[in-house]
Amino acid sequence: MSNVIKAPIVTARTGKKTIAVQRYVLDDPSCADDRQREMEAIAAAKEEAAELRRQAEQYYETVREQLVREQEQWRHEKERLMQEARTQGYEDGYAAGRDEALSERREWIEQARRLAERANDEFYAQLESAAETMLEVALKAAERIIGTTLESDRTAFLPLVRQVLHEVRRQTEVSVYVHPDCYETVAGQRELLKSVFPHHVELFIYPDDTLPEYGCLVETPFGRIDAGVDMQLERLREALSRRLKEGMSPELAGAS
Structure with missing residues (x-):
């Protein structure tokens, strides 16, 4: 998939304000193919x-x-x-x-x-x-x-979580919710994830069986961010659609 994918704004579960994630970058070199x-x-x-x-x-x-x-x-x-x-x-x-x-x-x-x-x-x-x-x-x-x-490798999910945390790195209290199947992988890298923050942070990681298997929800005092793989795929759909239209003439792109 593309190494730069935008994520949408997602409605908060608790009525808190929603924060938009601007970019997710998957840094795993194995994604080159x-x-x-x-x-x-x-x-x-x-x-x-x-x-x-x-x-x-x-x-x-x-x-x-x-x-x-x-x-x-x-x-x-x-x-x-x-x-x-x-x-x-x-x-x-x-x-x-x-x-x-x-x-x-x-x-x-x-x-x-x-x-x-x-x-x-x-x-x-x-x-x-x-x-x-x-x-x-x-x-x-x-x-x-x-x-x-x-x-084949659940740790490939970690770069996505790290990128989301990077977007809220100025916060001092952050909660991360993932599916139970991914909880052990993410929780086991708590210290690595905390290194994203330039200051001391209270980082909490919780399993949430209401999320899809590779779902990820990040919560701060200012709102929640939905950053799961499903959202990434939706952004990929939009990116591919735009690139298809770039291959058409202005008249054809406007008619589609």
């Missing part, structure tokens, strides 16, 4: 978006050329009808031919407009569907990577 897989997934998504954009531009160029050809045909047909009416010498016939040609032209323009609108709607629908599919694939890959890493 995971970050590489994430970047490859993002690159593939951008390439797919670029290909879809190229196809759209090619399609619209084809439609434009067809419109030019049809307009040229209409111009020749109009001249023919006008010449035919003049040759006959009947004003009524000339007017009728002109009106008929104008009516046919208006009908053709309306048909072309409907065709372009339908093609436009179908294209954007396909583009949005493809982008969502790529996003879900990348996110599922990240979930598998994170899950496999934590299952």
Whole structure:
């Protein structure tokens, strides 16, 4: 997963004010391969978006050329009808031919407009569907990577906890709540976690079975911070979505 992920504001359980975590940085060098897989997934998504954009531009160029050809045909047909009416010498016939040609032209323009609108709607629908599919694939890959890493080594959870504590390092009393399955791992590193603070701190670590397996809740006198893995994945989803849109033209990004 990305080595920089923003976490959202989470409502306090006890009515206390909520503090926003700005950044989480997972410093474990073993995550290098995971970050590489994430970047490859993002690159593939951008390439797919670029290909879809190229196809759209090619399609619209084809439609434009067809419109030019049809307009040229209409111009020749109009001249023919006008010449035919003049040759006959009947004003009524000339007017009728002109009106008929104008009516046919208006009908053709309306048909072309409907065709372009339908093609436009179908294209954007396909583009949005493809982008969502790529996003879900990348996110599922990240979930598998994170899950496999934590299952094989629960200490990989500690950098996340350390980063959250770094955000509240100016506090003198901090409580950390984790799932019971992670409690022993986190509590066993209490002194290491306390080293994040530049001063003496009362650091309490509690098990909380209401949290998800890799959930983490940090509480200070000023509020609570939800910094679990689920929140990290949600931030990853938002980051991937933004990067996908960066691979599109402004028009396509605005339509999705």
